[in-house]
Amino acid sequence: MAELTSKVWLDEHLNDLPNWQQDAFRQFGSMIADADNKYPCIPGRHGFLTNNLRFGFANDPRDEQAISEVSQLLKEYGGCARDTGKYASLVIFFKTPEEMLNDFRVADYEQLFWSVLSRVSAKDETPWPEAISTDPSHHSWEFCFDGQPYFAFCSTPSHEARKSRMSPHFLIAFQPRFVFEEINDSTPFGRNMKKLIRQKLVEYDGIPAHPSLKWYGQEDNHEWKQYFLRDDESVPSKCPFTYMKNKFKSLGIKFHK
Structure with missing residues (x-):
């Protein structure tokens, strides 16, 4: 059974x-709280x-057990996220076997990431929020679970060029949409925060920021392109996540190619 934990509890x-799990959390802490304050996500x-963040651990992301664990963690987190602080996020570490560490490349983790989101969505019993499109090509789209919208962030053991997307264990973080209520292009605070983050990101990675990084809600922005960034500047031709197909599959309805 997956359990929601905090930094204080884990310490x-x-x-x-x-x-x-010990290694995953320690290395994450060393990265995000480095003494030189280099980590770009302020x-x-x-x-x-x-102690605003909450943490969870899940099994091998290829296994159905992990999907049940992520669904359970998201459901529990959705009920308490606003009580954890304005810089809330749920960070889920996945057990990453040696065969994955040795054989998986960025493209393999990309496929795995979208598979996790799609399979988790198929378990969601709550209707998609009316204000958010189910079509990833629409600028209002955001991954949702149990009625809550999230920005999903993935990092993997195979990323090299984008160090900000590298972690020793496969990791997905879910940031509630309310975190961005003040951090957006409509406020001086948000614009200044973006400038600082972008500057630190370029310094941290040593390469230009990915062109897909834009503000949520901009008509030329597609959130899904930011969820998983490749080491280069390429992006998939279309979003691998399809909400309705997942729902019909969960009901046993088959789709023809």
């Missing part, structure tokens, strides 16, 4: 967890240091 009980760093 006290980490040694009681399996070795891979809200994420602040959220970690102030």
